[in-house]
Amino acid sequence: MSAGRVAADPPNEGFRRARTPRTVSDGHLAGTFRRRSARGWSVRGRIVVAGLAGLLVSGCAAEAEPVAVPPPAPIAVDVAASSSGGACRLLDFTVIEQLVKVRFDVAAASERVDTYTCVVRAESASLPELTLSVTDIKIDKATFAADVVPDKAAKVTGLGQQAYRRTVAAASGHGPVAEVGWLATEGRLATLSWTAARGVERSAAEKLIGDLIALAKKVDTRAL
Known part of the structure; x- marks a missing residue:
């Protein structure tokens, strides 16, 4: 002072x-x-x-210099497909793995006009991928058979009011596609498709159709 x-x-x-x-x-x-x-x-x-x-x-x-401690390793947390909202609320990674025998862990939802779409895939690869589309329209079986069912598609029983299945040949950038489409009980139109990676034979997609139909029967379009 x-x-x-x-x-x-x-x-x-x-x-x-x-x-x-x-x-x-x-x-x-x-x-x-x-x-x-x-x-x-x-x-x-x-x-x-x-x-x-x-x-x-x-x-x-x-005094001794402080020792730098490395940060802890990040912890991977599984996130439900439904957390992406939209049509992804109708899918579950665990159910998909049980029926299709492939583990997916990434989901993305989109909405366009009256169609809600969810695409799921593995984080480590862009293919294969599973796509669910639900269109919020009201049609009857006659309209479904005449305007929706593709040519050369086979009939599927026990799925909605009416259903079909088919495979599509490989195209540029991806392998063959297996597809199941159906007219839900409340009149909505739904399709579930599997896009294989490049190099996969079409016969592999044909074998997958049965598992894809089983998965489609687990989808409750009324919950959308």
């Missing part, structure tokens, strides 16, 4: 005293001595504190 008073003294005070000599009493001299003594103690106090601070710094420098 005394050091603050030293800095606060007017810079020209000494010049005024030298220019205007006056008689100094013993009491005034003693007071001056006491003030200077107090300032002297303040300076010495700062020197002592600075010395202690130096010892503390040198002591800290002697």
Whole structure:
């Protein structure tokens, strides 16, 4: 605190005293001595504190450097297909794996006009992929048979009001496609298709049709 008073003294005070000599009493001299003594103690106090601070710094420098600890590894958390919303609410990764024998862990939903679509695939590969589409329209069996069922498609029993199955040859960028389509009990149109990776034979898609039909029977389009 005394050091603050030293800095606060007017810079020209000494010049005024030298220019205007006056008689100094013993009491005034003693007071001056006491003030200077107090300032002297303040300076010495700062020197002592600075010395202690130096010892503390040198002591800290002697301590061992901190060891960097690597961050913990990220934990993989399984997310349900239904969390993507839309038509993905009608699919379950576990059920798909049980019936189709392939593990999927990524799902993406989209909506266009009255059609809701969900695509599921493995995070490590873009193919194969499974696609579910549900169109929110009301049609009857006659319209379904005449306008929806593809040429050369085979009939499927026990699925909705009416259903079909077919395979499509491989095309640029992907392998063959297995497809199941049906008219749901409430009149909605649904299709479930499997797109294989390039190089897969069409016969493999044919063998998958049975599993795809079993999965289609698990889809409750009324829940959309």
